Amino acid sequence: MPRRILFVTTDQQRYDGLGCNGGAVARTPVIDAIAREGIRYTRAIPSNVVCMPSRSTMLTGQHVSTHGVWMNGVPLPVDAPSIAMDLWRNGWRTALIGKAHFEPFLDPFALFTENSLATLGEETLYRETADGRREPHRGFEHMELATHNGMGPLHYAKWLRENHPEAIGMLYPILNAQLQVNEAGGGDTGAPQVKHNPMPREWYHTDWVADRAAAWLDAQSDSDDWFCWVSFPDPHHAWDPPMSELHRVDWRQLDLPAGWIDDPIERERVLAGKPAHWLGWYHGTFVSNYEAPAKWVPATLTADQVREVNAMVHIQNELIDEALGRIINLLRAKGWYDDVDVVFTTDHGEFQGDFGLLFKGPYHVDSLMRLPLVWRPAPSRTTVTPATVDTPVGLVSLAATFADIAGLPRPDYTESARLPVDDDEAVGLGHERVLTEWDSVLFGKIVSLRTITRGTWVCTATLPGSVHDGTDGELYDLRNDPLQHVNLWHDPAHRAVRDDLLDDMWKNLPTTSSPRRECDAPV
Amino acid sequence: MGSVRRHAVLAASAEKVWDFIGRPEVLHEWFPTSSTRVEGDKRWVTLPSGIVFEEQILLVDNDLRRFQYSIIGNPLITHHVGTFDVIALDDDRCIVVYGTDIEPEVLGLAIGAAAGQGLRNLQERFGKG
Numbered sequence: 001m002p003r004r005i006l007f008v009t010t011d012q013q014r015y016d017g018l019g020c021n022g023g024a025v026a027r028t029p030v031i032d033a034i035a036r037e038g039i040r041y042t043r044a045i046p047s048n049v050v051c052m053p054s055r056s057t058m059l060t061g062q063h064v065s066t067h068g069v070w071m072n073g074v075p076l077p078v079d080a081p082s083i084a085m086d087l088w089r090n091g092w093r094t095a096l097i098g099k100a101h102f103e104p105f106l107d108p109f110a111l112f113t114e115n116s117l118a119t120l121g122e123e124t125l126y127r128e129t130a131d132g133r134r135e136p137h138r139g140f141e142h143m144e145l146a147t148h149n150g151m152g153p154l155h156y157a158k159w160l161r162e163n164h165p166e167a168i169g170m171l172y173p174i175l176n177a178q179l180q181v182n183e184a185g186g187g188d189t190g191a192p193q194v195k196h197n198p199m200p201r202e203w204y205h206t207d208w209v210a211d212r213a214a215a216w217l218d219a220q221s222d223s224d225d226w227f228c229w230v231s232f233p234d235p236h237h238a239w240d241p242p243m244s245e246l247h248r249v250d251w252r253q254l255d256l257p258a259g260w261i262d263d264p265i266e267r268e269r270v271l272a273g274k275p276a277h278w279l280g281w282y283h284g285t286f287v288s289n290y291e292a293p294a295k296w297v298p299a300t301l302t303a304d305q306v307r308e309v310n311a312m313v314h315i316q317n318e319l320i321d322e323a324l325g326r327i328i329n330l331l332r333a334k335g336w337y338d339d340v341d342v343v344f345t346t347d348h349g350e351f352q353g354d355f356g357l358l359f360k361g362p363y364h365v366d367s368l369m370r371l372p373l374v375w376r377p378a379p380s381r382t383t384v385t386p387a388t389v390d391t392p393v394g395l396v397s398l399a400a401t402f403a404d405i406a407g408l409p410r411p412d413y414t415e416s417a418r419l420p421v422d423d424d425e426a427v428g429l430g431h432e433r434v435l436t437e438w439d440s441v442l443f444g445k446i447v448s449l450r451t452i453t454r455g456t457w458v459c460t461a462t463l464p465g466s467v468h469d470g471t472d473g474e475l476y477d478l479r480n481d482p483l484q485h486v487n488l489w490h491d492p493a494h495r496a497v498r499d500d501l502l503d504d505m506w507k508n509l510p511t512t513s514s515p516r517r518e519c520d521a522p523v
Numbered sequence: 524m525g526s527v528r529r530h531a532v533l534a535a536s537a538e539k540v541w542d543f544i545g546r547p548e549v550l551h552e553w554f555p556t557s558s559t560r561v562e563g564d565k566r567w568v569t570l571p572s573g574i575v576f577e578e579q580i581l582l583v584d585n586d587l588r589r590f591q592y593s594i595i596g597n598p599l600i601t602h603h604v605g606t607f608d609v610i611a612l613d614d615d616r617c618i619v620v621y622g623t624d625i626e627p628e629v630l631g632l633a634i635g636a637a638a639g640q641g642l643r644n645l646q647e648r649f650g651k652g
Contacts, residue, residue, distance in 0.1 A: 109637040110571030178627040520636030522629040
């Protein structure tokens with residue numbers, strides 16, 4: 001019986017964006033059904049809350065300290081470990097369709113393979129190993145790549161240019177004239193990175209990714225083992241789904257998210273209880289990274305803007321669900337679906353108005369750290385009782401999970417056991433804690449965080465940098481403070497809990513690879 | 524302002540390395556660019572992406588072994604100075620230091636990445652020191 005893995009990722013999607021996780025707006029029946037048939041994880045956590053480090057962890061099964069991709073713009077070395085390579089070496093067909101982002105997007109000197117494939121007209125590039133074997137780029141023998149806009153050298157942009165050149169200007173321009181994240185507002189409320197996009201739905205990247213994935217899958221034989229990573233660029237900003245779909249969610253009718261604090265005085269009081277980089281960014285006085293528009297000040301965000309951004313995200317989530325449904329229908333039609341392990345997740349979350357913020361950055365709270373994760377094991381491969389796993393698990397477990405599905409031993413390079421199928425197994429596999437790291441260095445502005453999630457606690461230590469001397473931090477009781485409004489770091493009554501968590505974290509964090517890899521681009 | 528610096532130690536004398544990279548017209552032989560054209564104190568550099576940078580050569584100091592240039596005539600780039608120095612460590616080794624200061628700052632990262640590749644190319648040519 002062939003073994004097959006459909007690995008589906010989104011970008012910057014919140015846990016509560018899916019119906020199966022309690023989301024009440026976006027209709028996500030396809031993912032909800034996958035969750036009902038399999039395992040739904042209620043606290044899945046990334047190793048980093050931006051794209052390149054988190055995606056590098058998915059591929060390598062390593063923490064950020066080990067793979068060394070400490071921020072967007074830092075390329076994953078071409079010879080880094082890759083679970084896709086292990087599968088390919090074992091005879092699997094391998095593909096990555098959609099957003100890869102193991103290498104920087106901004107690449108005027110054409111240094112990176114991902115940016116060269118479409119121009120070269122190649123499915124992948126093969127490199128010769130020391131012993132003379134030829135191996136595909138990161139183990140993917142087929143790559144068709146996309147990002148959130150129609151500019152640049154990737155396959156989707158090339159397809160748009162060649163087939164629908166009039167569409168290029170329809171998508172929101174992600175970068176401004178200074179090549180920074182664009183602060184320009186649009187839509188009905190002037191919210192940053194929102195645009196009414198006249199592009200027909202069929203040309204939008206979500207449907208393009210599904211189309212290309214379906215084409216690749218359709219070309220596989222009945223006997224092939226395959227690993228297909230379908231990587232949707234949405235619902236990451238820009239928030240510009242096709243206008244034809246705006247009828248799905250009327251932003252004027254939306255409730256504000258639970259994490260939005262309506263009273264600005266209370267909002268500032270909550271932020272002031274956290275390390276100083278929170279309030280500094282809120283007021284626009286301390287911009288430490290490229291993950292949000294440098295010229296946008298979060299304190300200017302209005303309730304209506306939050307509603308409109310959320311409406312756009314809900315629409316993007318529905319489009320992803322429908323696109324995934326088309327892929328799964330194809331698998332059913334070919335009679336393969338019962339042989340397929342389906343894993344669905346994202347790389348990191350998004351504020352979407354929580355704390356009066358949008359986008360992401362050095363903020364290790366549920367908005368960015370609690371992720372959707374669903375695994376439906378192939379019914380023909382194994383019998384698994386549908387379950388909900390509440391034990392915290394990390395995306396660092398994905399690579400070992402894929403190896404396990406393939407019947408391969410856990411690769412030596414991975415740093416976590418495979419995902420558990422229930423909470424009892426989580427204990428046996430050693431899922432005691434999840435570690436998350438942040439390092440940003442922006443021309444002298446330095447912020448570093450190290451975080452442990454264990455049980456119902458999240459504890460973040462700041463390291464010495466531009467605004468911190470290494471003594472501040474965050475401690476949240478997830479059970480009693482699900483919105484993480486009350487920072488218990490300095491509370492004497494919780495000092496023992498904090499110190500125990502920190503001790504556990506420092507003992508288990510891998511040693512940071514040295515020297516630090518160079519950052520080659522802002523994104 | 525974006526300010527970046529990259530360096531590499533080479534297994535060759537500073538004189539030998541400077542004799543090569545001190546010639547502005549051979550940039551494309553080691554820096555990841557497609558072609559180079561020099562006329563007087565002006566240089567035009569074509570990137571693999573097709574972008575052409577017009578540059579003002581500010582300094583070629585054969586004694587200091589320092590080269591300085593500035594990208595000009597580009598509406599996006601409001602300030603730029605790039606410098607590389609070749610510094611002798613001993614008779615058979617030298618260090619090449621490349622620095623650039625640029626506005627908009629994000630281009631500093633991309634130019635730094637290219638410089639990193641250029642320095643690796645020099646290490647292939649001259650050996651790692």
